[in-house]
Amino acid sequence: MTAAAAHDHRLAVDAEDFAQIHQLVHDFIRTKVVPREAEIMQTNEIPSDLRAQAAEMGLFGYAIPQEWGGLGLDLTQDVELAMEFGYTSLALRSMFGTNNGIAGQVLVNFGTDEQKKQWLEGIASGEVVASFALTEPGAGSNPAGLRTKAVRDGDEWVIDGQKRFITNAPIADLFVVFARTRPADESGTGIAVFLVPADTPGVEVGPKDSKMGQEGAWTADVTFDGVRVPASALVGGDEEKGYKAAMTSLARGRVHIAALSVGQAQRALDESVAYAASATQGGKPIGTFQLVQAMLADQQTGVMAGRALVRDAAAKYVSGEDRRTAPSAAKLFCTEMVGKVADLAVQIHGGTGYMREVPVERIYRDVRLLRLYEGTSEIQRLIIGGNLIRAASTHS
Numbered sequence: 001m002t003a004a005a006a007h008d009h010r011l012a013v014d015a016e017d018f019a020q021i022h023q024l025v026h027d028f029i030r031t032k033v034v035p036r037e038a039e040i041m042q043t044n045e046i047p048s049d050l051r052a053q054a055a056e057m058g059l060f061g062y063a064i065p066q067e068w069g070g071l072g073l074d075l076t077q078d079v080e081l082a083m084e085f086g087y088t089s090l091a092l093r094s095m096f097g098t099n100n101g102i103a104g105q106v107l108v109n110f111g112t113d114e115q116k117k118q119w120l121e122g123i124a125s126g127e128v129v130a131s132f133a134l135t136e137p138g139a140g141s142n143p144a145g146l147r148t149k150a151v152r153d154g155d156e157w158v159i160d161g162q163k164r165f166i167t168n169a170p171i172a173d174l175f176v177v178f179a180r181t182r183p184a185d186e187s188g189t190g191i192a193v194f195l196v197p198a199d200t201p202g203v204e205v206g207p208k209d210s211k212m213g214q215e216g217a218w219t220a221d222v223t224f225d226g227v228r229v230p231a232s233a234l235v236g237g238d239e240e241k242g243y244k245a246a247m248t249s250l251a252r253g254r255v256h257i258a259a260l261s262v263g264q265a266q267r268a269l270d271e272s273v274a275y276a277a278s279a280t281q282g283g284k285p286i287g288t289f290q291l292v293q294a295m296l297a298d299q300q301t302g303v304m305a306g307r308a309l310v311r312d313a314a315a316k317y318v319s320g321e322d323r324r325t326a327p328s329a330a331k332l333f334c335t336e337m338v339g340k341v342a343d344l345a346v347q348i349h350g351g352t353g354y355m356r357e358v359p360v361e362r363i364y365r366d367v368r369l370l371r372l373y374e375g376t377s378e379i380q381r382l383i384i385g386g387n388l389i390r391a392a393s394t395h396s
Ligand SMILES: Cc1cc2nc3c(=O)[nH]c(=O)nc-3n(C[C@H](O)[C@H](O)[C@H](O)COP(=O)(O)OP(=O)(O)OC[C@H]3O[C@@H](n4cnc5c(N)ncnc54)[C@H](O)[C@@H]3O)c2cc1C
Pocket: 131, 132, 133, 134, 135, 136, 138, 139, 140, 141, 142, 164, 165, 166, 167, 168, 211, 219, 369, 372, 373, 374, 375, 376, 377, 378, 379, 382
């Protein structure tokens, strides 16, 4: 076990306490959120009472260490919760996803004690919504090419640039902003990461993007125009940390997204089984037709394989055995798997599956995003293949 992994492990909540948290989350999702899915879709918003309950349960900070006010779950526990969150509208998870995940983990793993003290408690309680601002026009799959600039001016940094598709930007209090402090060279990418409060002069959030799915989860462009932050806003006090912080956060996030996919695939399967057992053609339940059973079988097999892979990847991440290939393999397999499972779910529902407000119609649209963000399927394949070839050439 690596030193970092040993540190993560010390913070883990024991199995008994975790079983209670897991049960609470399970009940919250099934009894409080699932019945509100149509409302979330129609209003394009998570109802404020659900947000308050999620905050009360500690869901804005389940992956933030306890010393900073979070629940301190490790990734093996995180994925069990993510499989529960995946059972309902994915927008719910998105509401606290950036705090626990891509944005929060930059601070947890790379922030100075001072920075953690200033922000993490608010992030864990949900008082602060943190957004991860990496992607730009022309710098999505290849963030090393980002053009947002940070220039040192005395005791301050001045940030200029444009970010796009930033989750939670319309409600963000804090942007975790990746910016270039120098051109890339052999010594590194020249990318640093800064903590920029959303109310800093020069920060402008665009209108909410109109998306294919995941109603209730919001993204927007964010523009930084001569934004001045103090030197203390540089994460870790080190200009060279930005790219590594982004890649580390994303790798962890990929196992989480894989788990979310498994949860959503389980939901699509359950909806399919219930429909197949009750809807009839010619007086017979469609589930008695073997071709429908074959679709259910493929869905079930995908869910089981995905769940096993997610648990294996999370365990290898926590132990430190594999933090590079397994997260990408889990994300690639599970996000592709849920795409197929959701497609089969619509097929099993026939014309009904094409109608708004039938859960599988929403799931079909919602899961499309999972193959795109936090690294497309193509990028996961490049990571996995590249790691295999690098390992082979260092051994030969
Ligand atoms: C709803 C939503 C929420 C998001 N939230 C955030 C967020 O909170 N923060 C953030 O920073 N970003 C966020 N993103 C951005 C997201 O991570 C990017 O959209 C994603 O990484 C893809 O980048 P791109 O859109 O620029 O597409 P591109 O990189 O232009 O990809 C287009 C196509 O080209 C392929 N491609 C690109 N490069 C290669 C290559 N080298 N080899 C082979 N194929 C390649 C891709 O796989 C894809 O098929 C979000 C996006 C969406 C849609």
